Amino acid sequence: MTESAANIPRDDLTVIVVAYHTRDLIGPCLESVLTAADGLRVAVYVVENGSQDGSVEFVREHFAAVNLIDPGSNLGFVGGNNLVLDELLKRGTAGRYVLLLNPDTIVRPDTFRVMIAFMDATPAAGAATCRVDLASGGLDWACHRGFPTPWSSLTHMLGLQRVFPRSPLFARYHRKWQNLSTTHEVDAITGAFFLVRREAFEQVGALDTDYFMFGEDIDWAFRLKAAGWKVFYHPGTSILHYKGVSTGLKAHSGRLTRATAERKARVSGYFAEAMRIFYDKHLAANDSALVRWLVRGGIGARRRLEAWRYRFEGLLSREG
16 A cells, blocks of 8 residues: 555445446435445445446436446446456555445445444454345345355255255255354355455455456455455345346346346356356366366356257247
């Protein structure tokens, strides 16, 4: 950090919202953010990732207190966040905590205060998330993850996690045996609400640019834990997550999404590629050649099946 940056009064929180075609949701999201920021020192950045739905003009007109960035093209979730994260690293001006927040979320009035208080009281915590509830009902299990090892991914895909939700052997993918009403460590948390301590963020760096979208949050958590920090799930507060609006991959967001079948096919490819990148980067070296072949083959097969599925959906919609 430069000497001049060290003398600048530091914000409590830096919030980064990366948006893509979420014009109908960005307003309620930012209203909830500004309400939760009342009485705190909070800097809010919105990166409009090449949206063509009037989002840029809407944010500029209605949210003058927000720092709006329009890169003019879709840089992906990682590229959009890193526009801000890299600048914060360069200038040494991040808040005491940095929050990645999805535009299809609503935070509670107490969310920022509760999470900052928890982090202040838990110096070993490099990152944390709160309880993330789906607008369609139930928990967004992405806020309570195990690392996607070959075994945990296999039990998840085979449905064994659903059959044995209290088993540490079969429910590792979402660690379903843990008590969701208590605060505890997890492996990874969701990028929809990823709160990271400034010192931890400065130590491990910004998001990995090998990812376009998906997987970068798990990767960040993995790097934080490898650096000696802990990652927590803290249910002392919650947010609401509509989930899947920009991608169109979630059935419960079908009435809100504007994603075409072609975009769904493309995005499903990003998901499969993220799985491959994470596995090759962090896990493959510990597996045998046979396991590596099976994992990579399984990821490739899933990618092709998903692509065919959404292309078929597109053909049906055009014929309809």
